[in-house]
Amino acid sequence: MRSFRTARTLRTHDKLFVHEMSAFRTNRLRTRPQGLVNMRDLPSPVGIAMPTGSALHNVPPCAKGRCVSEGAGRQITGPEESWDVVVSSSLPGLDLLKWEEVSGYDENLNTIRTYQVCNVFEPSQNNWLLTTFVRRRAAQRVYVEMRFTVRDCSSIPRVPGSCKETFNLYYYESDQVIATKGATFWTEAPYLKVDTIAADESFSQVDFGGRLMKVNTEVRSFGPLSRNGFYLAFQDYGACMSLLSVRVFYKKCPSVVQNFAVFPETMTGAESTSLVIARGTCIPNAEEVDVPIKLYCNGDGEWMVPIGSCTCKAGFEPDNSNVCRA
Incomplete structure (x- = not known):
């Protein structure tokens, strides 16, 4: 099954959060108390426009209940409702990218579209993917499921000690869409850190027979949420990795x-x-x-x-x- 496709897909168990995704690059990041990051500590971010209509998604089987697909009409729902992360445009003022959208293969050798970054030979990496506004509706706690692969640093010849096998997940709450304010706003916006995401398995090479492709799945949650919506941000600071899919969802009792x-x-x-x-x-x-x-x-x-x-x-x-x- 492809990991990128249009978001109007009826799934079992899920409802799609349909929104946009962009990326930007910065050079330094200082962590503030309680997980706050102030983007004013960074140089002005830059990024690139993404092709319209690509979607980063994951389709797990339903454990129970039924699903709703955005744009397909409301139906009876189960204990989770979720939204795809859709790539369609960049934030204003962003024109250079360190994360790249590329074609690749999943663990079953299906062709997929992914975001990847691998600048391990360059020091002081600080590369970001940023979603546009996600409306939380009535959810007080939100879950993020990420599927990704990470290259084993020790398997890269002559790699410097700054090579990482982790990345960071952040969020920022807001009462309104603010992406249209451009790069200046994002140099001052504080983010809350959800967690540092580590791979359970890393790979040293890709065997096209599928035996050595090691895909990690991690789920994190954050809350309580009180504003109308939020933004997610994924920070790379020196890994060689691919982000295969992101699913954002909340839970409910039907x-x-x-x-x-x-x-x-x-x-x-x-x-x-x-x-x-x-x-x-x-x-x-x-x-x-x-x-x-x-x-x-x-x-x-x-x-x-x-x-x-x-x-x-x-x-x-x-x-x-x-x-x-x-």
Whole structure:
């Protein structure tokens, strides 16, 4: 399956976050307390325009539920909704690129489009990929799934000690689209660091029989989110790597009928350990018994800890489908 294609793709389990992706280059980065990075510490970033309509994506199988595809009409959804990262244009004022969009192969030797960078013989690397605005909707916590390959530094002849096998993931919250403000704004914008991403496996050479292509998959999350949306940024500081796909998603508990009550679709909380209370409503011809009926939505998008129940009213009989029949 190709890792780049148009974003109007109906998937199982996912809903596509459709937005743009750009890249820019800088020379130095200083980390601030609490993971803040102030871009005013950097020279003015520069980048390159990307071909319209390419999409960086990953299509995992659905564990449960159904999906929604942006532009394909809303359907019943499962415990996750996600968006593709779409490459379509650069930010204003950016005209030079250290990350490159290239054709390559995945672990199954399918042709794919990827972003790659490999400037390991040049010192002080600081190369960035930056998404445009991602609307968070009601999500309080967001997950980012990244598929990538990394070259083993020790396998590169005469490589300097500055060679890395990691990259950094950052985000920046905003209430509005600000990419149109150009490069000057981004020299001052503070980013929050999510994590340094390390490869579980690196490769020393590419065997076109597919035996030595080692693709890493890492998932990170961040929150709580409170503004209308956010930007993601990927920072390379001296690795030889390819970014194959990025999936951005949030989790929720789907609408469910249980104990003769209907519980609405409920977003998970700001932390992975959060429990969100959802009040239930008795189905037609049923009434609440004793305590108010409710369920808890956990951080994985699963319902748990049912409290209370409804029962069929006098003159109605329950059946196995949570229906009260006369």
